[in-house]
Amino acid sequence: MRRLVGVELTRLRWRRAVQVLVAFALFVPILVFAITAWNTRSYSDAEMAEFQTQVDRDTNSIETQQSLKDCLDNPDDFGVPPGEDVQTTCEEWTLPQLDWYAFREPLNLDTERDAGSGVVVIALLAVLFALAGTTFAGHDWNTGSMSNQLLFEPRRGRVWLTKGLVVTLASGAIAAVVLAAYWTGLWVLAGARSLDPSGHSVWEGYQQGIRGTALAALCALCAYAVTMLFRSTVVTLGVLFGLSILAPILLALIAFPDNERWMPQTNIAAVMLDGTTYYGEMVCTSTTDELGNEIQECGDSTEHKLTLAGGSAYLLGLLALAAVPSVLTFRRRDVP
Template identity: 40%
Template structure:
C-alpha cells in the first residue's frame, strides 16, 4: 500500500497528467454548458418572433399552394388513411420548429451528450495512463526506482494500480459532475426526471467510469511494454483506424463484432444494433435486416480480453528485460 500511495502521488504530480485532467474537465464543462444553453427555455421575445414567423409562413402563397395540393390527395404524401386534416396538422410549422430548441430531457442526453462526455474522458485517460508510464522511461528514472524496490512485479503493479485508480477517480468525478449539473438545471427549470431514467444514468456513469479506468490502465500497460509514449499512441491510432478498415474487409459475416469502436459503444450504450454490410441479403428479399445485436457482455468481454493480453505480455517482459 505504501508503494501504491507513492505512485498515486507521482501520478497526480506529473505536469502532463495534470494538464490532461484539466483538459478533460474543461471539455466536460464545455459539453455540459453547450447542452444547457442549447435547451434553454424560450423567453417572451423569442416566442413572439416565432409566432410572427409561423404566421408569415402560413400566410405565404407557397404554403397555401402546398396545403391545397396536399388536401387534394393527402394519401400521396402521408400514406394510406391520411385525410385533409392531417395536411394542415403536419405541414403547418410550430413555434418549436421555428425556435429550433427542445426542453432539456435527461433521457435524450443519455444517447447524446452523455456518450460524448464518456468518449472524451476515456480518450484523455488513455493518454494520461500512457504519459504516466512513458515519463519514467523517457527520464531514465525507472532504473533508479528499482534500486529502492528491486522486486519488479511489485513496482509494475503499484504503478498499474496508480494508473487505474487515478484515471478512475478522475473519470468518476468528471462524469458524475456532468450528470449532476444537468439534473440540477433540469430540476431548476421544473423538468422532472423519472426513476427509470435516473437508474439508466447511474448505470451509464458506472460503465463510463469503468471504461475510462480500464483505458488508463491499458494505456499504462502498453507503454510499459513499448517503453515509449509516442510509440504507444501511434500503435493505438493504427489499431483504432487501421483496424476498423481491415475488419470491414474480413470475408466473414458480422465482422463488425470485432470492431474496437462498435464494442466500445456496445459497452457504453448497454448493447445496440450494428449495421454490417457483410450480412447477405438476397435480391428478392424484402425488408432484409443488415443489422445484428451487439450485447453489453460481448463489448465488455472484447475490451477485457484486449487489456488482459497486453497486461500479461507487459508484466512478463518487464520482469525479464533489462532496464536501462
C-alpha cells in the same frame, strides 16, 4: 508495497502533463454541461411570439399558398396516401409549423444518457486518462529514470503492478467524481426547470457513470501497459490510433459474417449503454419464377444484440493482450 504505492502516487500527482490532463478532465465536462444547459433552455414568451409571427407570414406567402393549392389539386403527386383527408394532410405537409422554428428540444435525461452528453463525457474521460497512462510511463522511459527506480525496488513485477495500480485507481477515482457530479448537475437542472427527472432515469445515469468510470480506468491501464511494452509514448499513441481508426476500417473491408461484433466502437458502446444493437449482413433469398429466371430478394439486415458482458469481455481481452506481454518483457528485457 504500501510505501511504493505512495511514492508512485506522488510521482503521478506531480507529473506536469498529468496535471494538465486532469485539469482538462475537470474543465471539459463543465463546458459540456454548460453547452447542454444552453442548448436545452426553454423559449421565452417573446421568442415564441416572434416564431408565431414568422409562421403566419410564411403561411400567407404566395409560394406557400401555391404549394397548398397544388397539393389539393394533385394529392397523388405529393404522395398523399389513399383514404387520408386531403385537406388536413396537405396543410400539414405544406404549411409552416411552429416546431419548424422553435426546434430546440427540452432537457431529457434519457436522451442525454443514450445519445447525448453523457456518452460524450465518458468518451472524453477515456481519451484523457489513456493519455495520462501513457505519459506517466513514457516519461520514465524517455528520461531513463526507470533504471534508477529499479535500483531501489529490484522486483520488476511489483514495480509494474504498482505503477499500473496507481494509474488505474487515480483515473477511476477522478472519473467517478466527475461523472457523479455531472449527473447530479443534470438532475438538479431538470428539477430547476420543473421537468420530471424520474428516479429511474437518474439512477440509470449514475449506473452509466459507474460503467464509464470502469471504462476510463481500463483505458488508462491499457495505455500504460502498451507504453511499458514498447517503451515509447509515440508508439503507444500510434497503437491507440490504429485500434480506434484503422481497425474498424480494416474490419469493414474484410467481408466475414458478423464483423460488426468485433469492432472496438461496438463493444465500447455496449459497455457505456449497458448493451447495444448492431446489424449484420443483409439477408437475401433466391427464388425461381415461372419462366425459370432466378430472382433474388433481399430483406432487412439482421439485427443482433450485444450485451454488457459481451462488450466487457472483448475489452478485457484487449487489455490482456497488452498487459501479459508487457509484464513478461519488463521482467526479462534489459532496462537502459
